[in-house]
Amino acid sequence: MTDGGGGFEITGLVEGTYELRATRHAGRMDWYRMKVVKARPGELGVILTVPGDGGLRGRASFQDGSHPSSFHVVLGAMEDLPFEPPDGVFEVGHLLPGEVEVSVRGLGFAPRALGKVKIEEGKVTDLADIQVDRGRRVTGRVTGVDGRAVEGALVLCGEYLSGDGRYAYSPSSFGAEETVRQGRTGPGGRYELGGLGEQALVVVADHPTEGRSLPGKVPAGAGNAVVDLALVGVGSLKGSVRVNGQPMGGCMLGVYPERAGENTLYVGTGADGGYELARVPAGSLRVMVRLPGDQRQTESKQIELRAGERARLDFDISRGDIALLLQIRPLPEADFDAAWVLLVPGRILARTMGEARAAMKARSDAKVQMNACRPTGPCRYAGLTAGEYTACGIQVADHDDQALIEKLHAHIDERRVTCQAVTIAPAPEEQSAVLLLHLDGAGAIARSGVYCWRTAGEVGY
Numbered sequence: 001m002t003d004g005g006g007g008f009e010i011t012g013l014v015e016g017t018y019e020l021r022a023t024r025h026a027g028r029m030d031w032y033r034m035k036v037v038k039a040r041p042g043e044l045g046v047i048l049t050v051p052g053d054g055g056l057r058g059r060a061s062f063q064d065g066s067h068p069s070s071f072h073v074v075l076g077a078m079e080d081l082p083f084e085p086p087d088g089v090f091e092v093g094h095l096l097p098g099e100v101e102v103s104v105r106g107l108g109f110a111p112r113a114l115g116k117v118k119i120e121e122g123k124v125t126d127l128a129d130i131q132v133d134r135g136r137r138v139t140g141r142v143t144g145v146d147g148r149a150v151e152g153a154l155v156l157c158g159e160y161l162s163g164d165g166r167y168a169y170s171p172s173s174f175g176a177e178e179t180v181r182q183g184r185t186g187p188g189g190r191y192e193l194g195g196l197g198e199q200a201l202v203v204v205a206d207h208p209t210e211g212r213s214l215p216g217k218v219p220a221g222a223g224n225a226v227v228d229l230a231l232v233g234v235g236s237l238k239g240s241v242r243v244n245g246q247p248m249g250g251c252m253l254g255v256y257p258e259r260a261g262e263n264t265l266y267v268g269t270g271a272d273g274g275y276e277l278a279r280v281p282a283g284s285l286r287v288m289v290r291l292p293g294d295q296r297q298t299e300s301k302q303i304e305l306r307a308g309e310r311a312r313l314d315f316d317i318s319r320g321d322i323a324l325l326l327q328i329r330p331l332p333e334a335d336f337d338a339a340w341v342l343l344v345p346g347r348i349l350a351r352t353m354g355e356a357r358a359a360m361k362a363r364s365d366a367k368v369q370m371n372a373c374r375p376t377g378p379c380r381y382a383g384l385t386a387g388e389y390t391a392c393g394i395q396v397a398d399h400d401d402q403a404l405i406e407k408l409h410a411h412i413d414e415r416r417v418t419c420q421a422v423t424i425a426p427a428p429e430e431q432s433a434v435l436l437l438h439l440d441g442a443g444a445i446a447r448s449g450v451y452c453w454r455t456a457g458e459v460g461y
Contacts, residue, residue: 022048029079054119057091058127071106110135110197149189153207165277205229233307238276247273250292258284320385325378341393348390354413
């Protein structure tokens with residue numbers, strides 16, 4: 001805390017460079033937008049300037065003039081503020097000056113993104129009337145393994161659903177639960193969910209005794225959708241993760257049903273390297289493990305799980321001491337700023353992303369590292385052992401046109417990849433290689449950086 005004259009002193013610091021931020025309000029969520037001053041121990045007279053706060057006000061309403069009984073105002077990536085005003089009017093204070101992304105979300109309407117809003121020092125920005133849409137509906141019927149209607153099943157719908165096994169969906173922080181709709185089936189196994197946006201969605205049904213469904217898909221668009229869901233039996237998975245023969249805690253395991261689309265179950269390993277997942281839908285599964293501290297390296301295995309089975313799946317991972325510095329370079333006809341590059345042990349021949357993913361899934365297990373690489377400098381792949389590898393790259397882009405990005409996502413398997421053999425020698429500990437990349441049909445927009453995309457069983461950066 002500063003003293004009456006604004007002075008401060010921080011003692012007991014080890015040598016190094018520190019980032020200092022100052023605020024009048026402790027615990028504020030928009031601290032990441034605060035101005036940073038860097039200093040080292042021993043420096044005197046460090047000055048931090050605290051700007052005056054700004055604010056936002058507005059009113060959420062429907063087209064007919066009524067308003068939602070409750071909603072959330074989401075600011076940037078960190079701050080999620082709930083409101084239950086009698087007249088739909090809200091006001092937010094203590095905001096840092098500058099631009100911030102603003103959206104309004106709630107259970108009774110489709111999310112409304114307002115884009116970047118400028119916050120001015122000492123002023124309250126008036127957003128006036130913010131009209132929200134009741135959104136589209138998805139309806140359908142849930143049946144059990146024997147084909148009969150199931151009443152009382154929980155139905156979840158969202159852009160992306162992930163759970164921990166016990167639950168098909170586990171809400172995360174910052175209002176993620178506000179973007180997922182849920183309800184229960186009534187007589188005849190019928191359900192109806194409203195307030196949905198126009199993005200592509202998935203729907204999952206879950207019942208404590210009847211089982212859990214694989215997700216159904218809701219296509220992007222403004223129209224209502226009908227999605228019927230069939231429950232399948234569930235089993236469980238347990239096992240351990242060992243790296244170079246030693247138990248490895250802090251790993252993250254993802255379980256991806258082969259036909260699941262955007263639905264994943266996650267669990268972490270304990271200090272003994274062990275893990276356990278309950279209520280996993282029966283069928284063909286791909287289990288992927290990520291090591292702590294290196295989210296780029298994964299190893300995965302296939303398993304067939306039967307209803308009621310308590311299966312065991314262990315991972316014994318060999319991690320070497322060799323690092324590869326991979327430089328991407330566009331071929332003469334190509335011109336792009338970045339690429340997503342997978343490094344996989346062994347030889348893979350593929351012309352499209354779909355063929356590359358199919359080749360990796362066809363193997364009993366696969367160690368994969370992925371990186372967002374740029375022509376301006378090499379990207380690093382660590383923990384390698386000597387042997388044959390394949391590097392497969394596809395250019396990626398950052399773009400403001402959301403419809404274009406969704407189109408790329410929908411056709412990601414059709415996009416052209418460049419796969420090239422890479423040989424890792426036993427020495428030295430740091431080696432280099434070059435990947436020459438072709439241009440595919442999406443290359444015209446691959447000009448401004450990197451975007452993130454999700455598809456079945458994969459997360460790309």
